[in-house]
Amino acid sequence: xxxxxxxxxxxxxxxxxxxxxxxxxxxxxxxxxxxxxxxxxxxxxxxxxxxxxxxxxxxxxxxxxxxxxxxxxxxxxxxxxxxxxxxxxxxxxxxxxxxxxxxxxxxxxxxxxxxxxxxxxxxxxxxxxxxxxxxxxxxxxxxxx
Numbered sequence: 521x522x523x524x525x526x527x528x529x530x531x532x533x534x535x536x537x538x539x540x541x542x543x544x545x546x547x548x549x550x551x552x553x554x555x556x557x558x559x560x561x562x563x564x565x566x567x568x569x570x571x572x573x574x575x576x577x578x579x580x581x582x583x584x585x586x587x588x589x590x591x592x593x594x595x596x597x598x599x600x601x602x603x604x605x606x607x608x609x610x611x612x613x614x615x616x617x618x619x620x621x622x623x624x625x626x627x628x629x630x631x632x633x634x635x636x637x638x639x640x641x642x643x644x645x646x647x648x649x650x651x652x653x654x655x656x657x658x659x660x661x662x663x664x665x
C-alpha cells in the first residue's frame with residue numbers, strides 16, 4: 521500500500537510523507553500528468569517552472585523532432601508516431617476540452633496514418649495531429665500554469 525491523494529498543493533498526502541529521497545507517483549503521472557506541475561515546490565521547496573501546456577507541447581514536439589534522428593524510421597514504423605502521441609493523450613485530463621483533445625489525437629493519427637505516402641512524413645503528421653487537436657482545447661486551459 522501507499523499514500524493516496526490528488527497530489528495537488530495543500531493535499532494532506534504531502535504532509536503525511538516522512539523525509540524521503542524518492543517518491544513513486546504511480547499511475548497518476550500517466551493518467552493526470554498535469555498534477556506534477558507543482559512537484560518542485562511541493563516536494564523540494566523550490567520554484568516550479570510554471571510552463572503552460574502549450575509551452576510543454578512545443579518543447580515535447582521539438583524534442584521529438586530532435587530524437588527521431590533517422591527520417592526513414594518515421595515512414596517505416598507505423599507505430600512510432602502513435603508512441604510519440606500516446607503520452608500526450610492525458611495532458612488535458614479532467615479539463616474542458618480534454619475528452620475532445622484525446623479523441624482528436626486518436627482519430628487524427630488513424631486518419632493521418634492512412635494518408636502517409638512517403639518515408640519521413642511521420643514527424644510532420646504528428647505536428648499536424650497535435651495542431652488540429654489543440655483547436656478543441658479552450659485557450660485558458662491551454663495557457664494555464
